[in-house]
Amino acid sequence: MAGAAVPGFANTYLTVEQAQQAIFPGASFTPTKIALTTAQQKNIESHCGVRVRSRELQVWKVSGGAWFLVDEVLGKHEYITYALGLSASGAVKQIEILDYRETYGYEVREASWRQQFVGKTASAPLKLDADIRNISGATLSSRHVTEGVTRLLATYEVALR
């Protein structure tokens, strides 16, 4: 069966502006330039146990006191951009995925995924253990996004409140 190539696979659900209006309809947004200090970074990491990969925050203050943040995480094979709306008291209001796009060097990673099966024969069936990285892309993406939200909640406590 012939396969059609889909080069540079990417998918956009919402732009930043659309996500702002989706989470806080009718509000106005003030971009807030915040770069975390090393001390703040360490504080956030020890607070929530998730690594901070970038000290530059994408934050908007929302009219009425709420917060709108944009962040990026790595899924199984793609970068995922998502938006987080926090209420004025720092509680999660809504999460929206903005887009995802395939990472460069996908094929290298794919080859290493297949390597785990090399040498396995019918007489040595696959064992149910951590050697087999059987986690689906969507499961991993979801886990990394929710870890990102955990990190952003700690970031709110340390740097925004």
Add this chain to the structure above:
Amino acid sequence: MKSPCDEWRRARPLLGTIVEITIGSDQKPVAERAIEHAFASIAVIHQRMSFHDPNSVLSRVNREAFVRPVVVDEKTFQVLTIARDFFLLSDGLFDPTIAPTLQRAGFLPASGEAPTRSDISFADVELLSDNRVRFRRPGVCLDLGGIAKGFAVDEAIAVLERAGIDTALVNAGGDLRTSGSFSVGIRHPHRPGQLFISLSVKTWPWPLLGLTSLLDRSTGRMSVLS
């Protein structure tokens, strides 16, 4: 003649996967409201049946149902009933008490429960009147992930249909269902940048997975079907 329809697509992390909802509608406020309600119905399932959340109904059942029968909500009880039906129909091959085995293998986080005996099965789960659940033995640990996703997708489609949306696709990480007619592209299992096949799907529940696997409890081996 039907007026041209806009497509609205949104995705959120729920049920331990990415849930994507796509609908056809030519009215923005109707579309947005319908999508919001659909995600809300899925969030309810997530809150009630999350294995990872210690505050979910499922977690409470796993902690307490050996000590005394636990009253659960209607939807959780429905999912448990479906689970029992699948358990019986599959001669025990489908068994949501598989959680401890998955925990040992690293697919699920450890929950602090006592290590389980390998002879525990869904036969040790009693579904009583008035939506009550009881475990017959200690060490029973339920994971409803397999069924809860499909159930949540059904709920979301029902919400969308009630909102008057007649073209919809709800995809919970491979468990997908459509309302109306949709063209679904399936990626090549080993080359996800490549289109494998395009299917025209009409109002049909499709559990579509790149790799489907069943755990054979007697041997501890996974059968891989693709």
